[in-house]
Amino acid sequence: MLLLAILLLTGQIGGKPINGGNPTPGTPQPEPPNVADRVTATGCVQLASKKDGKPAAVDGNTVIDSRYVLTAAGDAGKITYRLEAIESQLSPFVGAKVEITGEKKPKDVLLVEFVQKLAPTCKA
Secondary structure, three states: OOOHHHHHHHHHOOOOOOOOOOOOOOOOOOOOOOOEEEEEEEEEEEEEEOOOOOOOOOOOOOEEEEEEEEEEOOOEEEEEEEEEOOHHHHHHHOOOEEEEEEEEEEOOOEEEEEEEEOEEEEEO
């Protein structure tokens, strides 16, 4: 009876044990975030100024850092971060005062991990 149960169970899982943690073999997995580079900034989310005056085509599934900026008050005055995220992560917060937590990258780019709305407008 036990042998029959083992054979049935082995047949269900294909008979091969699962090795490793990569759910998509052959696809490189991203590096884990560096906790030392994590920052939290409070400020106003705005659309970035356009270089040629034309709206850029937006792919809602692509992470970009050229569409939104966060102007935040820091120790050395105002800091403007370019926000790296997908469109749906930031579009609801344009014009709002928010707190954003993310990984700071070179050239004042902030890879957005969490967004919390603090006020419906930046004036609040």
